[in-house]
Amino acid sequence: MGLLKGKVLDFSEIFAPVVKMQSIRVVLGLVDALGLEVEQMDVKTAFLHGDLHEEIYMEQPDGFQEKGKEDYVYKLVKSLCVFFRNFSDGDFIILLLYVDDMLIAGKDISRIKELKNTLSESFAMNDLGEARKILGIEIVRDRNEKKLYLSQEKYVEKVLRRFGMDKAKVVSISLASHFKFSHPLCPSTNEEKLSMKSIPYSSAVGSLMYVMVCTRPDISHAMRVVSRYLSNPERHHWEVVKWVMRYLRGSSNLRLTLGCKKLMLVGYTDSDLAGSLDDRKSTSGYMVTFAGGAVAWQSKFQKCVALSTTKAEFIASVEATKELLWLRKYNGTWSQTRKICLVCDNQSAIHLSKNSPFHSRSKHIDVRYHWIRDALDSKLMELEKIHTYDNGSDMLMKVLSWGKFEFCAR
Known part of the structure; x- marks a missing residue:
């Protein structure tokens, strides 16, 4: 240039x-x-x-x-x-x-x-x-089916053997609803802290984080939760880490699948409301698909406390839009992406994103989050409604039933 x-x-x-x-x-x-x-x-x-x-x-x-x-x-x-x-x-x-x-x-x-x-x-x-x-990611290409797979099966099995979980009982979801998380549960006495010294909590979380970052968005929510307690974990948290490994033992052969002639960028976004028991912050989650497969995902606590579901969903949509537009600019160098779309299952958040007139109920929302309106006004992307059940990003911020979790992973 x-x-x-x-x-x-x-x-x-x-x-x-x-x-x-x-x-x-x-x-x-x-x-x-x-x-x-x-x-x-x-x-x-x-x-x-x-x-x-x-x-x-x-x-x-x-x-x-x-x-x-x-x-x-x-x-x-x-x-x-x-x-x-x-x-x-x-x-x-x-x-x-x-x-x-x-x-x-x-x-x-x-x-x-x-x-x-x-x-x-x-x-x-x-x-x-x-x-x-x-x-460390295996690339398997099926030219007849026109599919490309990314797998970490061997790495996952190696991790399970390392932590003695290669013969553990299998579970069907990455996180269960009976687990509760809050900082008051963390060890507070020296005796409690010493009892955790022999447990390889940080090492296990780090090994699983690499799996999540590379090929397994289905464990994103669980890894976000357990990583919060790296500095002072409790045995309850270690049970959650082992639960994730039990889930991976039964699903180590799952592969991230890419393969579609339609070069479309589609972002899915969702949030919970006040999911953190410590500070009542909500969680934003998004997933971006390209050429038929997931290429970007994130599960992250929001920086402020949302006062309504609309605000929580609106903030999540803004974060997803940033990633979507980054990928759009990235693709523009060498591909002709046909469509760029973000889908959200909250109609109020969609209206708030598209309508610029001031509203008293939105005055508490930080100005920086209204940036999404400029992106929509400039026709850089589209924002559409999707039914909650069809929103594949649900697994990124909350515990789901087996049926919904299986749908999101698929």
Whole structure:
């Protein structure tokens, strides 16, 4: 890109070149939808946050624009992790790099091989051929069915063996309603705290968090809950962690499925109301699907206390919109996404998002959350109603019955 008026800002302090799991899932969804080839390479000499010797400038990303300096650009001093190259004939190549793991996707296998040869001239690399595994995630591609699967079955089984849960009794949902959570339940005496020293609570939670982040949104709610007590867990919390492992023992073969020719970005959002017993904050949850599969999800406490279901759902919709528009801008570089839509099961929150006139019942809602109206007015996305039972994001913020949970996971 060209320099804007010759004005440059240093971007090194606020940008870390970390590729999100969303990037990997979106690219692999595109690979399957467009029938692209995807090859893998391994860098023998790993490098992280590599310094650049060339002068490269980039536009200020959303959320990092400096007020009054919107026409400035950033000088990039650290290497990025996702690279694109467009060719004059409409072809393109995508390169994903995380430390020493590399995926290269494109239509023309000869161009991919040419890039691999060029990289090998500058770095010591291993050519691993067709992509089979990335960051411990197995990639299984069924070209006949036009499906691509991401699996962590072997990793899950390894975790279960490590914590002695590989022969535990199986349960059918990731979290049950009889578990209660609040800080007063945490150990308060030295004797109680010492009794937990021998329990590998933090290690187990960390191992399960990696599963949730990569391929298993169905344990998001449970992991959000147990991770709150990492500094001072109680045996009750450890029972919840073991419950999650019991659930994974019976579902370790579940795979994240991608595969659909319709390049649509659809976000599902939902919230509970005052679910936290400690401070009565609500939980926002969203899930974004692309090319037929889930590519982004989040379960997170809201920063303020919602006074109504409408406000809680409205805040959740704003958070989902941010992720949706980030993915929209990401996709715009190399794909023609047909439709971008956010669905919500609360009609009042939808009306509040679409109607800008001031209302006394909404005056307590922080101004920053009304940003969603600008996105809708600018036609960047659509906001639609969905029936509660059809909302797949329900499992991200509350305990569900087996039938609804099974539907959300499917």
